[in-house]
Amino acid sequence: MSTDDNGTPLLAARGLVKAHGKTQALRGAALELRAGEILAVTGASGSGKSTLLHCLAGIVRPDQGSVVYGQERLDQLPERRLSELRRTEFGVVFQFGQLIPELTALDNVALPLMLSGAGRREAQGKAGEWLERFGVRGQKDLRPGEMSGGQAQRVSLARALVTGPKVVFADEPTGALDSLAGEQVMTALVHTAREAGTAVLLITHDAQVAAYADREVWLRDGAVVSEHAQQEMAR
Numbered sequence: 001m002s003t004d005d006n007g008t009p010l011l012a013a014r015g016l017v018k019a020h021g022k023t024q025a026l027r028g029a030a031l032e033l034r035a036g037e038i039l040a041v042t043g044a045s046g047s048g049k050s051t052l053l054h055c056l057a058g059i060v061r062p063d064q065g066s067v068v069y070g071q072e073r074l075d076q077l078p079e080r081r082l083s084e085l086r087r088t089e090f091g092v093v094f095q096f097g098q099l100i101p102e103l104t105a106l107d108n109v110a111l112p113l114m115l116s117g118a119g120r121r122e123a124q125g126k127a128g129e130w131l132e133r134f135g136v137r138g139q140k141d142l143r144p145g146e147m148s149g150g151q152a153q154r155v156s157l158a159r160a161l162v163t164g165p166k167v168v169f170a171d172e173p174t175g176a177l178d179s180l181a182g183e184q185v186m187t188a189l190v191h192t193a194r195e196a197g198t199a200v201l202l203i204t205h206d207a208q209v210a211a212y213a214d215r216e217v218w219l220r221d222g223a224v225v226s227e228h229a230q231q232e233m234a235r
């Protein structure tokens with residue numbers, strides 16, 4: 001695991017509280033993610049995992065508590081800066097890929113680069129390289145509906161990593177896949193994140209998926225209740 005020079009976390013959340021209407025989704029959750037670290041967040045359904053990820057990624061604001069990314073308080077940043085960070089420093093992968101159905105795999109992956117100002121040709125060139133890394137270059141001209149779930153999810157990973165983010169937030173990335181496709185997706189994610197030095201916050205309720213992480217935290221009723229280091233993975 002790599003850390004930054006002075007060992008401070010890349011992302012640190014303290015005392016997060018978040019309600020959805022009358023439901024208290026987070027009740028004082030706290031965690032730290034270091035540069036290049038792969039951290040699994042596990043817990044029962046409804047324990048607040050997705051809400052925590054949304055707060056950490058600057059997608060929703062907590063009602064209370066702080067989220068510090070580098071030198072910035074995400075919970076206090078204006079929307080404009082948050083969306084810039086989401087575009088340039090963060091990548092997100094959801095359970096159901098959420099690729100744009102009308103675009104080919106190549107254009108789905110090129111899109112974040114074009115939104116950051118790259119020309120179409122340059123963006124497509126880089127997108128092709130990232131599809132290659134995830135073993136889905138052969139599917140570049142297919143639309144999401146024409147691919148298998150595992151292929152679409154590897155395209156989603158390419159889209160999340162193509163901009164060179166510091167953190168990838170992955171919310172049940174294998175939740176809709178069979179176990180073989182899930183293993184392929186996790187192997188590709190972990191291998192590529194390690195190579196690129198990207199930190200990964202991985203939400204899962206699957207112990208086999210959590211075993212890919214360097215460290216695991218357990219969420220119960222909206223708070224982090226335990227933490228244990230993973231065995232060195234021989235994968």
Ligand SMILES: Nc1ncnc2c1ncn2[C@@H]1O[C@H](COP(=O)(O)OP(=O)(O)OP(=O)(O)O)[C@@H](O)[C@H]1O
Binds near residue numbers: 020045047
């Ligand atoms: N948009 C929303 N509106 C109302 N309630 C919500 C909303 N989002 C989440 N909740 C509730 O907040 C609690 C925490 O939900 P969250 O999705 O964060 O948990 P989770 O651990 O990710 O669950 P799962 O594993 O089932 O996805 C749950 O009781 C859920 O029903």
